[in-house]
Amino acid sequence: MPWEKSFDENEIVDRAMRVFWSKGYASSSINDLTSATGINRGSLYNAFGGKLKLFTRGLLKYDLEHRRSFLSELEAMNDPLTSFERCFEAVIAQTLTDKEKKGCFLVNTASELPFHEEEVRTIVNRGLLEFEQFFQRGIEVAQARKQVPLSVHPANAAKALMAMIVAIRVLGRGVFSETALHAIATEAKRLLK
Amino acid sequence: MPWEKSFDENEIVDRAMRVFWSKGYASSSINDLTSATGINRGSLYNAFGGKLKLFTRGLLKYDLEHRRSFLSELEAMNDPLTSFERCFEAVIAQTLTDKEKKGCFLVNTASELPFHEEEVRTIVNRGLLEFEQFFQRGIEVAQARKQVPLSVHPANAAKALMAMIVAIRVLGRGVFSETALHAIATEAKRLLK
DNA sequence: TGATGTCTTGACCGATTGGTTTAAACAAAC
């Protein structure tokens, strides 16, 4: 008796995600979302429940398909130091490639965190925490392999590396040039010596 | 024949600045501004020319009274390394003190830079550049005094230190705890060894 | 073919957006 949806829900979330990603929550209007997704105003509310719910879905999708898959790709590499290098390289490359200068959806959301609900805050915090843990685990492994001196404090250095990724993402939206971004990456490496 | 304004223009800019500072440009409505400043809608347009002009005035005021005065206070110290330490301490203290979690007006604006006009971009870029130059000059002086090894690359390290200040400001809005922020500062110091 | 129940659509809601304009309030100069 029912009737199948005429659109691919996943596809809609993906397009909505890109709107929120580039404009932020507050500046994305329902009209922006309907015209980007192609679905009607009412359908959007019927299928997702509203702007906030759709934002959360989009953020979760980003977290899963960008942050999470990026980290597990890096984690799969056998040499931590190489994976760190690849991490910074990739983040810089993404920053330079993106003509829209959208930055990172998680970082963008982090810098408007005071206006978001608990659920959104949780997603952002978890994402950044796992980034930090990726660095920390890598440092500990590298120390065990004598690639990083024991004088390096894994937890602290990991936080600093994550912070530098965040800074690249923010400054990459218009402040820093390519060479300046690379300078940050260069210095990040020095934290492990 | 004229008639004096009934309000202090400087005071109005200051209150408007705080609105933009905590909510960003797009999310600050004219109503927010009139109720925060106490002046009427029409007066605001008559005196300042509009929302964007008022934003720019506020950003300039922030740049002058917060960023610029902070830097010159630090620059007045005779020991660069002490001034760096004081810099990170102060930024962390400001972050923790601020119950509104407003962050830094310049950094907040930097992370929404793609939506701003050239004039705003210029203010932000200059502010962050001068922060970077403060670090670079300090490093060079410290190197001349043998407090920092010559193996440290002043321009690169300065960019990294500035990036870490930016990260503290962003992560301080809800992601990082006090101890995590201090960890970043601790690692920043290690960049000069 | 007809009943069922979900999905889509576009109109509609009141509130708010940034911005303009008109007319009254006003102090100073004559």
Place this chain on the structure above:
DNA sequence: GTTTGTTTAAACCAATCGGTCAAGACATCA
């Protein structure tokens, strides 16, 4: 006290905001 030039306040503007809803479109099952 009248004129003058500016500032003020509030009404007003069209456009848009997020969100709802009733009515029609549709595929499935009987």
